[in-house]
Amino acid sequence: MPLQEILLHKMANxxxxxxxxxxxxxEAAMQNPEMFWxxxxxxxxxxxxxxxxxxxxxxxxxxxSWFEGGKVNITxxxxxxxxxxxxxARAIVWEPNNPEDEGIVYTYAELLCAVNKMANTLKQQxxxxxDRVCLYLPMIPELAIAVLACARIGAIHSVxxxxxxxxxxxxxxxxxxxxxxxxxxxxxxxxxxxxxKSIVDEALQSCDCVSHVLVVxxxxxxxxxxEGRDIDLKxxxxxxxxxxxxxxxxAEDPLFILYTSGSxxxxxxxxxxxxxxxxxxxxxxQNVFQYEEGDVYWCTADIGWITGHSYIVYGPLLxxxxxxxxxxxxxxxDYGRFWAMIEKYQVNQFYTAPTAIRALAKASDSxxxxxxxxxxxxxxxxxxxxxxxxxxxxxxxxxKEKCPIVDTWWQTETGGIMISSIPGSTPxxxxxxxxxxxxxxxxxxxxxxxxxxxxxxxxxxxxxxxWPSMARTIYGDHQRYIDTYFSAYPGYxxxxxxxxxxxxxxxxxxxxxxxxxxxxxxxxGTAPIEDAINEHDLIAESAIVGIPHDVKGNxxxxxxVCSGDGEQVTLSEVNALISSKVGPIAKLxxxxxxxxxxxxxxxxxxxxxxxxxxxxxxxxxxxISTLLNPxxxxxxxxxxxG
Ligand code: WT7
Numbered sequence: 001m002p003l004q005e006i007l008l009h010k011m012a013n014x015x016x017x018x019x020x021x022x023x024x025x026x027e028a029a030m031q032n033p034e035m036f037w038x039x040x041x042x043x044x045x046x047x048x049x050x051x052x053x054x055x056x057x058x059x060x061x062x063x064x065s066w067f068e069g070g071k072v073n074i075t076x077x078x079x080x081x082x083x084x085x086x087x088x089a090r091a092i093v094w095e096p097n098n099p100e101d102e103g104i105v106y107t108y109a110e111l112l113c114a115v116n117k118m119a120n121t122l123k124q125q126x127x128x129x130x131d132r133v134c135l136y137l138p139m140i141p142e143l144a145i146a147v148l149a150c151a152r153i154g155a156i157h158s159v160x161x162x163x164x165x166x167x168x169x170x171x172x173x174x175x176x177x178x179x180x181x182x183x184x185x186x187x188x189x190x191x192x193x194x195x196x197k198s199i200v201d202e203a204l205q206s207c208d209c210v211s212h213v214l215v216v217x218x219x220x221x222x223x224x225x226x227e228g229r230d231i232d233l234k235x236x237x238x239x240x241x242x243x244x245x246x247x248x249x250x251a252e253d254p255l256f257i258l259y260t261s262g263s264x265x266x267x268x269x270x271x272x273x274x275x276x277x278x279x280x281x282x283x284x285x286q287n288v289f290q291y292e293e294g295d296v297y298w299c300t301a302d303i304g305w306i307t308g309h310s311y312i313v314y315g316p317l318l319x320x321x322x323x324x325x326x327x328x329x330x331x332x333x334d335y336g337r338f339w340a341m342i343e344k345y346q347v348n349q350f351y352t353a354p355t356a357i358r359a360l361a362k363a364s365d366s367x368x369x370x371x372x373x374x375x376x377x378x379x380x381x382x383x384x385x386x387x388x389x390x391x392x393x394x395x396x397x398x399x400k401e402k403c404p405i406v407d408t409w410w411q412t413e414t415g416g417i418m419i420s421s422i423p424g425s426t427p428x429x430x431x432x433x434x435x436x437x438x439x440x441x442x443x444x445x446x447x448x449x450x451x452x453x454x455x456x457x458x459x460x461x462x463x464x465x466x467w468p469s470m471a472r473t474i475y476g477d478h479q480r481y482i483d484t485y486f487s488a489y490p491g492y493x494x495x496x497x498x499x500x501x502x503x504x505x506x507x508x509x510x511x512x513x514x515x516x517x518x519x520x521x522x523x524x525g526t527a528p529i530e531d532a533i534n535e536h537d538l539i540a541e542s543a544i545v546g547i548p549h550d551v552k553g554n555x556x557x558x559x560x561v562c563s564g565d566g567e568q569v570t571l572s573e574v575n576a577l578i579s580s581k582v583g584p585i586a587k588l589x590x591x592x593x594x595x596x597x598x599x600x601x602x603x604x605x606x607x608x609x610x611x612x613x614x615x616x617x618x619x620x621x622x623x624i625s626t627l628l629n630p631x632x633x634x635x636x637x638x639x640x641x642g
Pocket of ligand 1: 384
């Protein structure tokens with residue numbers, strides 16, 4: 001047996017439990033990525049047939065395949081094997097929006113039956129392998145079940161976050177030519193009931209590809225019904241058989257499409273395939289969260305985002321974990337809800353976003369103490385850079401300084417967590433995502449497009465070698481995939497993010513490089529300046545953009561949201577703050593106090609709108625239909641017009 005293989009075998013289950021094991025895994029995966037991932041894939045999953053070839057790739061053509069020829073079904077690995085070995089273990093625990101209502105628990109045996117019923121229902125509707133199915137559902141068990149049911153029969157799921165507008169939904173349905181939509185009549189969101197069916201109805205006016213809509217009658221709205229098209233899902237499920245043989249899939253057969261916003265208006269349908277995605281999400285879930293048998297794991301994301309796909313559904317279930325799924329919002333019935341749920345379910349791993357942490361820190365500091373959070377072992381964050389203040393609050397108030405924080409950097413495109421510390425093995429460092437996962441060849445690029453040689457450096461973050469869960473293409477537009485990710489630095493995948501690296505190789509993500517503003521020749525990241533502004537007592541949120549300036553090239557323009565009504569802040573006091581936090585090179589030329597910032601559904605500020613308005617352009621702002629709060633744009637224009 002070659003040395004490396006012996007080494008890999010010694011790492012029982014590929015579970016990283018010490019610094020030494022992390023280093024060994026990093027070395028093994030660096031020296032021989034194919035052996036590393038194939039050993040893990042072979043040992044961890046059921047395959048109908050072994051693969052012909054572990055890896056084939058050409059980054060210049062953006063072509064990647066892992067385990068091609070291997071036959072597998074991801075749901076067999078998520079469900080059947082645990083339904084056999086531990087049928088009564090809890091798979092999904094569902095908590096409804098209203099804490100007074102009763103939740104639902106699905107054991108592995110029950111979840112398998114539910115998925116099979118849904119899978120058979122899809123088949124009855126004529127859905128077969130390779131067909132695209134759009135899921136437009138709230139965070140109810142049917143969403144997770146429908147995701148898995150598609151995978152069971154080889155249909156490609158395209159989950160659209162149930163908060164997108166009719167126009168955005170239609171664009172996504174048409175882009176993937178989905179033949180079927182599964183939705184609910186409505187959704188509960190805090191104290192509100194949202195009418196989803198009418199959004200679907202409006203969207204479908206411009207979608208010819210859809211033949212049927214399966215409707216979960218959930219909130220009890222009296223929905224408009226299109227005879228011949230709309231079908232009540234529940235009776236079909238009741239009558240369907242709970243046995244459904246899993247479709248035999250090639251490792252490179254598509255598993256799902258998930259849309260992400262690009263720098264242009266048209267969303268990008270990132271296509272993920274089966275075997276590599278399965279391998280990488282399972283591996284990262286187990287190691288980043290250090291999940292142990294019997295633990296309860298909770299990720300607060302929505303399944304409409306990649307975080308929910310990989311770390312509510314697939315990653316946890318592949319590991320036989322108990323995954324908590326929450327329908328509601330952190331503020332309902334009050335800002336203590338998350339902490340109440342952690343106590344109620346004795347949550348061990350808790351994974352959320354910096355924006356939620358900041359909101360909770362502002363609102364519920366005193367509420368935290370009402371709950372017993374002693375079950376927590378690992379805290380996670382994802383989605384944007386976490387500022388020091390929020391990190392410290394999370395660490396002290398929630399983790400009581402005894403839970404490692406995993407600041408996990410990754411993207412819709414990467415499928416799984418790329419950079420993170422490993423609890424118990426490698427340290428958490430505030431504002432640093434820290435170390436690339438084994439097998440992730442991170443590089444920083446300098447302004448000339450060359451990899452930076454120094455360990456301590458700043459640059460554009462690229463990945464120099466394929467990893468199993470990377471997206472394979474943009475659905476229907478491979479050229480755009482090449483142009484967006486593989487052209488800026490030939491031979492590398494370009495993430496679009498900037499990062500700093502310290503002398504120990506720890507990465508700190510500084511933000512999207514498209515958000516960098518060059519002022520007087522200085523590269524200024526928006527994130528650190530905004531962090532500084534946000535430290536102002538009266539400021540809740542801010543966004544800065546560059547506006548053209550005769551002398552400096554760009555000037556900084558800030559849009560700030562004050563925490564109270566009628567609060568006033570001055571340009572000079574904010575500049576003093578920035579100067580002390582970032583340095584005197586960063587100074588605002590203009591500051592607007594606004595009621596809110598234009599945000600995407602995932603909470604990202606849409607800077608291109610602010611950039612235009614900041615420059616005095618009030619029309620042709622591009623597609624604003626995907627904004628969470630399109631109304632805010634008008635009020636910002638009023639302020640700037642002043
Ligand atoms: C972008 C990807 C991956 C799940 C959610 C977002 C930013 C993500 C971090 C982090 C700093 C982060 C990056 C990335 N981002 N995680 N831990 N620290 N920035 O997925 O919507 O595809 O966004 O989110 O800018 O490129 P996404």
